[in-house]
Amino acid sequence: MPDSLKLGLAGLGTVGAGVLRLIDAHGGEIAGRAGRRVEVVAVSARDRSKKRDAVIENYRWVDDPIALAQDPEIEVFVELMGGEEGIPKEAVEAALKAGKHVVTANKALLAHHGVALARLAEASNVALNFEAAVAGGIPIVKVMRESLQGNDFSRVYGILNGTCNYILTLMQEEGTSFDDALKDAQAKGFAEADPTFDIGGFDTAHKLALLTSLAFGVETAFDQIYVEGIERIAAADIEAADGLGYRLKLLGVAAATEHGIEQRVHPAMVPKHTPIAETFGAQNCVVVEGDFVEDVMLSGQGAGAGPTASAVMGDIIELARGHVLAPFATKVADLKPYPQAAMGTHAGSYYLRLTVHDQTGVIAGIATRMAEQDISLESIVQHRPRTDIPGVDDGEEPTGPVDVVMITHETTEGAIQKALAAIEGDGHVVAKPQMIRIESL
Missing domain, CATH: 3.30.360.10 (Dihydrodipicolinate Reductase; domain 2)
Incomplete structure (x- = not known):
């Protein structure tokens, strides 16, 4: 195994600068833990003259991130530019095709193209690591x-x-x-x-x-x-x-x-x-x-230079140790098509807030619409009159619209949506109903 792992780093914003500072601060300890030195040999960014919170003069500058991704001197391409299309995507693709490991914090790129990129990594027997793409410093x-x-x-x-x-x-x-x-x-x-x-x-x-x-x-x-x-x-x-x-x-x-x-x-x-x-x-x-x-x-x-740089470095150290895993924990051929559950089938309890006219029969009408969808109510509370609704007179009328807050027993999203649509159609509400799901933990 070579005595150092050589990196090319594209993107010198908050996270990229954080990675350079981390290597400067802990290079010796990283070498001891990883079994060899981690060395940045070249960097790339949109603007070479921009003031940054890291020293970049010691690294070879490459204007084109795609050229950096293909650079024969580097073993790992660290992509910290961000963005789901264009140069970041092309650079990562180029690195994988050239047999370079890739470490990225680019969640958008992976959410849209992760399977295709994982396929390229698998074909070249290299890693596509993305710890920093999810929840910052949380591993x-x-x-x-x-x-x-x-x-x-x-x-x-x-x-x-x-x-x-x-x-x-x-x-x-x-x-x-x-x-x-x-x-x-x-x-x-x-x-x-x-x-x-x-x-x-x-x-x-x-x-x-x-x-x-x-x-x-x-x-x-x-x-x-x-x-x-x-x-x-x-x-x-x-x-x-x-x-x-x-x-x-x-x-x-x-x-x-x-x-x-x-x-x-x-x-x-x-x-x-x-x-x-x-x-x-x-x-x-x-x-x-x-x-x-x-x-x-x-x-x-979950974000910030230090936590995200820490996650990037964790991925790099794994590569320095020679550990290469399938990006999504299994081979691409074994990934199943995503079986979507329609949102209307979601089951749970709901919080509903309806701003309604303070008139006789409104509450009964709402209860009827709920019953039509077999929605059982755990509680229903009518709050004080509202005076902050656009177009509602503040103080001249004896009463204004009121908020009615309801908590349902478990039901389905489809049933709730049908009930709310019917309530709106009845003309009882003066603003769009608020619906918030209650998550069972």
Whole structure:
């Protein structure tokens, strides 16, 4: 075995700079643990002159990441550019075809093209490692791909996006509005100027696609994930959740059911005093359920230079030791087509908040529509009149619209959607109904 493992690193943003700093800080210890030195021999990025939080003058510069991926001097191509198409995809493909190992943090690339890239890696007998693509510094990929392979998995779920968890924590703990919490997250660097990717649930969905493949041995199927973000979460929902004994979290859930495998991303009410509920701020938390191991939970920093660089280095050290595993824990030929469970078949309890006209017969009409779909109600509570609805006079009318909050017994998503559509059609509601799933933990 050569006395060093030579890397080419493409992408010198937050994570790329973090990897360089980590190697500078712990190069000696890494060599001792890995059995040989880890050496960056060349780097690439869009702008050579950009000021960075790492020294890059000691490394050979390559303008074209694709040329770096094919460089005969390197053994491992470390892709930290991000993006599902274009140069990042072409560079990873070039590296695999050239017989280079690939380490990447690019969840979007793998969620959309993971199976095809795994096929290239297998054909060249090289690794495609992606610990840093899911939950930052939490070693969930290694745990699922190696330590828990003796189990049949029934569910994997968790908080996979720190931005959303930070926003919901502020709303829960400090009574901050969604808009103000988002601005705070942007000011602290947790959210981008355009936060759609995070708050819309798409970042979580990319990560969930990878966890689903690892858990159930199926091909990645990002386009079949149900995705719902946190944009419609209001202070009224936070307050109601608290009173009912829940906290609100954005969850990614993959679960085996009699109808197929559910893949869903959405806000959920989770019971207080559970580990998921007590994951605050920008932290992530992932739970894996196996038939022999039962529940395994991992939590920690889900993003940032240090945690993500740590995950990248873990993958690199595995390669330095000579360990090459199938990207999704099994050969590509053995990955099964994804058997989608239609969202309408999802079974569970639901929180419903309806803003309705304060008139005689409205509650009875709502109850009738629920009964038509065989939906049993655990509780129904009418709150004080609302004066914050656009177009509603504040103070002149003796009563305004009221919030009606309901908790259902277990039912199906299809039944809930039909009942809500009928209630809207009756003209009782003055705003779009709010529906939040209650997750059984």
